Amino acid sequence: TLRPILIHPDPRLKKVADPIAEVSADIRKQADDMIETMYDAPGIGLAAPQVGILNRLIVMDAQRDPEAKPNPMVLINPEVIWESEEKNVYEEGCLSIPDQFAEVERPKMVRVRWLDVDGKTVEEEFDELWATCVQHEIDHLNGTLFIDYLKPLKRQMITRKMQKLKREMARGK
Numbered sequence: 363t364l365r366p367i368l369i370h371p372d373p374r375l376k377k378v379a380d381p382i383a384e385v386s387a388d389i390r391k392q393a394d395d396m397i398e399t400m401y402d403a404p405g406i407g408l409a410a411p412q413v414g415i416l417n418r419l420i421v422m423d424a425q426r427d428p429e430a431k432p433n434p435m436v437l438i439n440p441e442v443i444w445e446s447e448e449k450n451v452y453e454e455g456c457l458s459i460p461d462q463f464a465e466v467e468r469p470k471m472v473r474v475r476w477l478d479v480d481g482k483t484v485e486e487e488f489d490e491l492w493a494t495c496v497q498h499e500i501d502h503l504n505g506t507l508f509i510d511y512l513k514p515l516k517r518q519m520i521t522r523k524m525q526k527l528k529r530e531m532a533r534g535k
């Protein structure tokens with residue numbers, strides 16, 4: 363089932379999401395809906411708060427190769443347990459801040475620990491686009507958006523554009 367993606371500014375995008383206590387059938391259904399919504403957007407990642415669910419679940423498929431078979435990852439209660447000193451700058455976008463892109467500097471590599479859909483603890487190292495994406499998604503679980511890393515003036519410009527977009531969408535209805 364496709365879920366509507368919340369557009370910034372929205373208070374639910376600034377909240378800290380709650381840990382998931384057990385990987386139930388409901389959680390697996392939520393993950394399936396988020397995967398469907400991510401591919402439909404299209405995006406390379408999606409965090410639960412972006413579809414208005416304030417729990418700690420993200421989905422990702424950051425392989426850019428359009429020919430590649432879809433290979434979505436589901437990360438439950440993900441946490442960064444190590445990050446490299448070395449940084450990487452990437453032009454990021456966000457499905458909750460449509461058509462706005464800006465350069466964000468983040469650790470080039472991160473090691474992440476999470477629960478998979480079978481409730482098993484997994485640890486994996488990410489680099490390049492995958493590292494950028496998983497950090498962007500975990501930020502969403504903590505109420506942080508990529509524009510929070512920009513200079514205040516640039517952030518304000520983007521926020522004002524989104525407020526205008528939402529006014530037009532409301533009128534368009």
Ligand SMILES: O=C(O)C[C@@H](Cc1ccccc1)C(=O)SCC(=O)c1ccccc1
Nearest residue numbers: 404405406407408454455456457458495498
């Ligand atoms: O808002 C999100 O979490 C999704 C976001 C993830 C992300 C993109 C780029 C850098 C860091 C994190 C997106 O997927 S925006 C859309 C996008 O970047 C894209 C869409 C289709 C193909 C390739 C990229």
Ligand SMILES: [Zn+2]
Nearest residue numbers: 455456457458
């Ligand atoms: Zn985002």
